[in-house]
Amino acid sequence: MPDRAAVEAAITDAHRREWAQVLAATVRVARSVDLAEECTQDAYAAALESWVDDGVPQNPAAWLTTTAKRRAIDALRREQTLRAKLPLLLEPEKGVEDMVIDTPRNPPGEDPEDVVPDEPLRLIFMCCHPALSQEAQLALTLRLVCGLPTSDIARLLLVPESTAAARITRAKKKIAVARIPFRVPRPAELPDRLRAVLGVIHLVFTTGHTAPTGASLVRGDLVDRALHLTRMLRALMPDEAEVLGLLALILVTDARRATRTDADGRLLRLEEQDRSQWDRAAIVEAHDLIVPGLRGGHTGRYLLQAAIAALHAEAPTYEETDWPQLVALYDRLLATWPSPVVALNRAVAVSMASGPEAALPLVDQLGTDGGLAHYSYLPAVRADLLCRLGRADEAATAYRQALELTQNEAERVFLAGRLAALGGVAPLGGSLAGRLADVVPRSGTAAQDVSRLP
Amino acid sequence: MAQYAILIYEAAARGTADEHEEHADDLLRSGAMVAAFGLQPSAMATTVSRDTITDGPFVDAKEVVAGFCIIEAPDLDAALKIARENPAARHGGSVEVRPVRGGVVVPPSA
Structure with a gap:
């Protein structure tokens, strides 16, 4: 007999992995989301007793699915019997509870343990x-x-x-x-x-x-x-390119999770982050998703965002980031997804490739075009560019605007720190670029593959 | 099968009368049509409450219905597909799709 803790762990695991499969299979029988949910919850509850007594089944998902489906069938039968017995009291609302469910690919009457993927x-x-x-x-x-x-x-x-x-x-x-x-x-x-x-x-x-x-x-x-x-x-x-693109984007962005704040929760800029702590396995996995996508000529927004993040992630140091290539990727992203937020990120890349004086007019233009009026990154980026240009007073004003617009405590602390540092005369080193662009890399990677595209 | 109302609002109404008639004919032929009505402009409306009668549409309504049809469809996706073929939607306006709770259509007497 397995101990209770092991069974609980198996159920937690099955819940995380198989919940959607069990519920979806039960919906088809129950023809109502609420009933299917109830039966699925019951099945997980029943598993605890049953698995402690009989052991964890070889295929937990199949056990749970069968149990949940049976409960749904029982519930529907009970309801039918009740309706038959009380024809005058119950007025069935035809058509409302019945869900619209396409005929499954597998014929009905299939083995209930059979999984419809x-x-x-x-x-x-x-x-x-x-x-x-x-x-x-x-x-x-x-x-x-x-x-x-x-x-x-x-x-x-x-x-x-x-x-x-x-x-x-x-x-x-x-x-x-x-x-x-x-x-x-x-x-x-x-x-x-x-x-x-x-x-x-x-x-x-x-x-x-x-x-x-x-x-x-x-x-x-x-x-x-x-x-x-x-x-x-x-x-x-x-086979869906954008599904792969989104997976790559999440992997490559989250690869930096451990380094985005210091021990006190203070936000760290990209150039301050310890690149040796980035999750290389995630970066490699993302890379292997991005390169075939770009080679295949896909230009979906998630794939391009992932390529941008990967270019950052794969740069050996912040200074060695391929900024011109980043600008090129942002150009393609902007064509796919004409959003002012993308344009703002592109402006940051331009500031690194060609200098803050080239980027400031782009940011100012975005400010007057509207659409980003409540977006704290716009004044934050502007402040950063002004700071790099040695225009401290204007930078301070812009940092204050950014502070008014953000609710996240870590970001507030970061901006307040930047504002305080302006008190000193020396221009601040580094930039916000790394904070905006979510990134990761090895040398010789997605970027090179991008440049080979027509 | 379920019934849905497809509502056309004045501000979003597009398409010529001919196009709307043609669309209605298509729906009749396909068997999806239950009923269809076009209304006179809201300037022709009179609003009635218990004590008063006032000129024009109900003032709190931000938008005014210009016409509607009732269709039958197996599910929302099928209803949306029909709605998208409506001339108002095809020509840059929009239509609203709402499930019908109940109602009755009296067949025209011969």
Whole structure:
């Protein structure tokens, strides 16, 4: 008989890895998200007793799926019996609870232990349907795909639990009432729909990578969730270039996690970070995803962002970063994704390649174009350029503007430190560039492959 | 199958009357159409409450419905596909898709 601790560990592991698979398979039987969720939770609870007595099954996911499906079938039978017995009291609301589920590729009556590989994919696409707000998509994905309880989701998204609960309830209701289908989109719709899915996962990642509020810069649990989701998506859609691009971007960006702040939580600029502490395995894995993508002529936004981050990560030192190549990558990114934030990052690369005097007009232009009025990085970058140009008074004003716009404590401390240092006469060394560009590298890498492209 | 209302708002209404009729004919042929109505401009509206009658549309409504149709579709994706073919959506405007809770259409008497 296995000890209880080992069983609990096995269940935790199965929850992390297989929740989406078990829930998705159960949705098909239960035809309602709520019932499927309840049965899946019951199955995990039942596993504790059963596995302590009988041992952990060889295929925990199959055991959990079978158990959850059986419970769903039992629940539906009970409901039918009840309806038959009380025909006058119950008025079944036809069509509302029944979910829209495409006929599975495997014929019905299959072995219940048989795993339909694209089922979790249906779950992801349902949660990220564009008819749901992105806030709802995010909460629903964490709930249904990651299997997190509402309290955890509220904590992760820094909203009151009642808010998170309301978002999830409303989203589930819309799925049922508006009949959002449980299905992988048809090929014609796939690019748009996949973009929404990647957008949600990227949002999970960025929210964790630089927490919008709170005391610490990074929220590792969110970053790990994003990485897990992307790996899951990659296993399900191994040929989608942007899925690989997002995976590479997360890997290469997060490779610097350990070095982004010092022991006191103070933000470290890229040139201050200890490159020997960067996660080389993650950087290499990202590199191996990026190079074939670029060679294949893909120009998706995540792939290009990953290539930019990789160029930083692979530079042996900050000074030796290939800034002109970075500007070239930003040009391509701007063509794919014309966003003022990208333009701002490009301006930072220009400042390193051609000097702050070349970049300042670009930043000023972005300031007058609008769109970044509440974006703290714009005055922060401007302050940095002014500082490098020896215009300390103007730099101080810009740092103060940036301070007013950021809520993250680590960033506030950083900006306040920069502002205080302006009191001294000497221009500050280094720049904000490293902070903005998320990076990593070995020599002779993605950058060279990029330059070979037509 | 479920029913959805496709609502066209005045500010986002696009397309000629002919195009809308053609679209309605397509929906009739495909069997998706349940009902369709075009309304006179909101300037022709009269708002009624218990005590008063006022000229024009309901003032709190930011947008005014110009017309709508009720369609039948197996799921939201299918309804959205039909909505996207609406001339208002095709020509740079937009339409709103809303699930129908209930209703009745009286067939025209012969």
